[in-house]
Amino acid sequence: MIEVAGPQKYSALSIAIHWVVAICVVGLVPAGLLIPRLDEGPVQEAVSTTHQSVGILVLFLTLLRLALRVAGRMPKPSAVLTxxxxxxxxxxxxxxxxxxxxxxxxxxxxxxAYGEDASFFGLFKLPTLFAKDEALSDQIFALHLACGILIVLAVVAHVAAAFVHNVRDDGVMERMLPGR
Ligand code: HEM
Ligand code: HEM
Structure with a gap:
């Protein structure tokens, strides 16, 4: 196995963000698909508010991660890549x-657009960017579904690549794992 030098590895913070976000995204897709298929009531409300809060967490963590990348705190691509x-x-x-x-x-x-505020685990509400317009809300959620499908496709490609690196044992997987 190729030894990976120190700076070639992701930091503990980047690794933590990666895995928290990965778990959140994998849960958000089925939870999101469930919302319009549940009867209106407390269960749908709970799934929807949890989905929204976890989705907002993904947004915040991604912005933090992007800031780390822009600040040069992420490693360069592995030297083993073609x-x-x-x-x-x-x-x-x-x-x-x-x-x-x-x-x-x-x-x-x-x-x-549906007429509600997006809340983060009941701690605070995000600013209201759109006035109520239910027809527009339907169109916006069609786009939201399209983003969900694209994210699943990108994650499948990404996990398949990670699997190949793991089989090759070329050190790429270790860059995103805690320890060493
Ligand atoms: C079993 C699931 C997963 C595995 C094994 C995995 C593995 C990895 C590995 C090894 C890297 C580092 C690649 C490199 O060194 O060039 C990486 C980077 C990355 N992963 Fe994942 N990942 C998984 C799931 C996810 C999910 C679900 C997401 C987001 C939806 C995600 C988003 C990313 C991003 C954005 C990067 C690039 C980080 C950067 O350099 O800025 N991963 N992943
Ligand atoms: C990366 C983050 C997110 C992913 C991957 C995601 C994914 C999805 C998916 C796949 C659906 C199903 C759409 C459908 O069947 O029509 C959905 C529905 C929904 N999402 Fe998200 N979502 C995310 C973040 C958010 C955020 C931040 C909010 C709001 C603040 C939100 C609010 C909703 C709502 C209200 C629905 C139900 C729509 C309906 O009733 O038709 N989502 N989401």
Whole structure:
């Protein structure tokens, strides 16, 4: 196995953010799909407010992660990647970042257009960006669903690539794992 030098690894903070966000995103998609399929009532309300709060958490953590990347606190691409793999991972990572910002913001706009405020675990409410307009809210949520589908496609490609690196045992997986 190739030994990865210190600066080639993600920091403990970046690794923690990566795995918290990964778990959140994997839970958000089925929970989101459930909301319009549940009967109106306290269960739908609970699933929806939890989905919104966790989605807002993903938005905040992604902005923090982007700030770390812009500040040069993320490692350069692994030296073992071929030029094609480097380009493919760049496109996939960029798409993931973009979808983890655009997707939640669209969800927030959709909730506003539906006539409600997006709340973060009841601690505070996000600013109201749109006035109530239910027809617009339906269109916004169609876009939100499209973002959800794109995020699933990007995650499948990303996890498949991670699986290949794990089988090759080329040190890429270790960059995103705690320890060493
Ligand atoms: C089993 C699931 C997953 C595995 C095994 C995995 C593994 C990895 C690994 C090894 C890297 C580092 C790649 C490198 O060194 O170039 C990475 C980076 C990344 N992962 Fe994942 N990941 C998983 C799920 C997810 C999910 C669900 C998301 C988001 C929806 C995600 C978003 C990202 C992003 C944005 C990066 C790039 C970080 C950066 O350099 O700025 N990952 N992942
Ligand atoms: C990365 C973060 C997010 C992902 C991956 C995600 C994903 C999804 C998906 C796949 C659906 C199902 C859409 C449908 O079946 O029509 C959904 C629904 C929904 N999402 Fe999200 N979501 C995220 C963040 C948010 C945020 C931040 C909010 C609001 C603040 C939000 C509010 C909603 C609402 C209210 C629904 C139900 C829409 C309806 O009743 O048609 N989501 N979400």
């Amino acid at each position: 030029p094609f793999e480097r380009a493919a991972s760049r496109v996939t990572h960029f798409s993931l970042y973009a979808l983890m910002i655009v997707g939640p913001v669209i969800g927030w706009l959709g909730v506003n």
